[in-house]
Amino acid sequence: MDFMPVPLQLVLSFLIAYLLGGLPTGTAVAKFYGGPNLRKIGSGNIGMTNVMRSMGWKSAALTFLGDTLKGVIAALLGKWIGGTHAMIIASAGVILGHDFPVYFKFKGGKGISTSLGVTFVLCPAVAPFLVLIVIPIVAVTKMMSAGTLSAAAAFPFLYWWLTKPGPDQKWFVIFAALNALLAMYCHRANLVRLFTGKENKLDFHKINALTKKYRMFHRNNKED
Numbered sequence: 160m161d162f163m164p165v166p167l168q169l170v171l172s173f174l175i176a177y178l179l180g181g182l183p184t185g186t187a188v189a190k191f192y193g194g195p196n197l198r199k200i201g202s203g204n205i206g207m208t209n210v211m212r213s214m215g216w217k218s219a220a221l222t223f224l225g226d227t228l229k230g231v232i233a234a235l236l237g238k239w240i241g242g243t244h245a246m247i248i249a250s251a252g253v254i255l256g257h258d259f260p261v262y263f264k265f266k267g268g269k270g271i272s273t274s275l276g277v278t279f280v281l282c283p284a285v286a287p288f289l290v291l292i293v294i295p296i297v298a299v300t301k302m303m304s305a306g307t308l309s310a311a312a313a314f315p316f317l318y319w320w321l322t323k324p325g326p327d328q329k330w331f332v333i334f335a336a337l338n339a340l341l342a343m344y345c346h347r348a349n350l351v352r353l354f355t356g357k358e359n360k361l362d363f364h365k366i367n368a369l370t371k372k373y374r375m376f377h378r379n380n381k382e383d
Contacts, residue, residue, distance in 0.1 A: 168241030169248045175240075176233035176249035180256020180273060183263065184225030185210045188218050192373045198266075206268030208303045212361070215370030223272050229253055230276020238280070243327050247334050250277035254338060258345055269345040271307045274314075274338055281331060284321040288313070301360040304349035311342035 185205035189197050194214045201209045207226065211219035230253055237249025257273045259265040278286045292313055293306035300306070318335035322328050343350065352358035 165241065165244075168245050172237040172240045172245040172249040173252035175236060176252030177256035178261075179229055179233050179236075180253035180258075181260030181262050181267065182229065183260070183267070184229070185222045185268070188221045188225070189214065192218055194218065194373065204268055205263075207272055211303075211366055213369070214373050215366050215368075217370055218373060226257065226268065226272035227276035227279075229257065230273040231279055232276075234277045234280035244330065246281065247330055250281060251334060251337070253277065254341065258341065269307075270338075270342060271311070274311075274342070281334070282318055282322050285314075285317045288317050288321075297361070301363070302353070302358050303361060304346055304353060304358060308343065308346055308349070308353075311339045311346075314339040314342075 183205050185197055185207070188210060189195065192214060194210075197203070197205045197209055197213065201212050203209070207219050207223045210222045230250070233249045233253035234246050237252075238246035240249070254270045254273050254277065256267075258267050258270045260267040275286060275289060278289065289310045292310045295306075296309055297303055297306035315332055315336040319328075319332045322331045349358060
């Protein structure tokens with residue numbers, strides 16, 4: 160959009176991305192599968208982890224895909240509207256929209272899946288490393304926060320290492336550093352529990368049972 164002044168490109172990119180980020184994927188998945196009100200169960204969060212604890216693997220996977228896709232779309236839209244800088248601004252906007260959605264009194268998720276989504280566009284080489292950090296840590300500790308916070312801590316270093324050297328590299332690293340700090344802030348209660356040894360662990364047997372329960376519920380509804 161070369162006809163549009165650069166400041167307007169940045170503002171437009173941020174606003175569109177912010178509003179997109181606020182769309183509640185987890186809530187939509189819960190309603191589709193006849194699940195509980197996520198605000199009133201578990202952590203009260205609408206993100207993937209609370210969906211997993213409340214409804215099982217499949218619902219969590221759909222939430223993860225939806226939240227990740229928001230990040231991908233926002234970053235691509237920003238790039239189309241105003242190039243690299245607008246793409247970075249849009250990436251920040253979609254994560255803030257997910258974490259602090261205007262639709263729900265600024266109470267949203269924690270932005271990890273959406274951060275992964277924008278990473279697929281901003282610096283695709285970083286994304287596999289984030290996944291490789293999260294999965295083994297969660298598998299060993301059974302604590303999602305341990306995995307996601309470790310990935311968040313690595314975020315700026317991975318961006319510094321893997322983004323293309325040039326005048327824009329510093330902006331990618333600054334974005335990654337601020338995003339890591341935001342993730343820490345959104346996980347502040349988890350951090351306290353981790354340091355005090357009181358963090359909640361994933362119960363894989365319960366998650367398996369919930370997966371089966373909601374799969375049967377959805378199948379029965381389709382037959383009706």
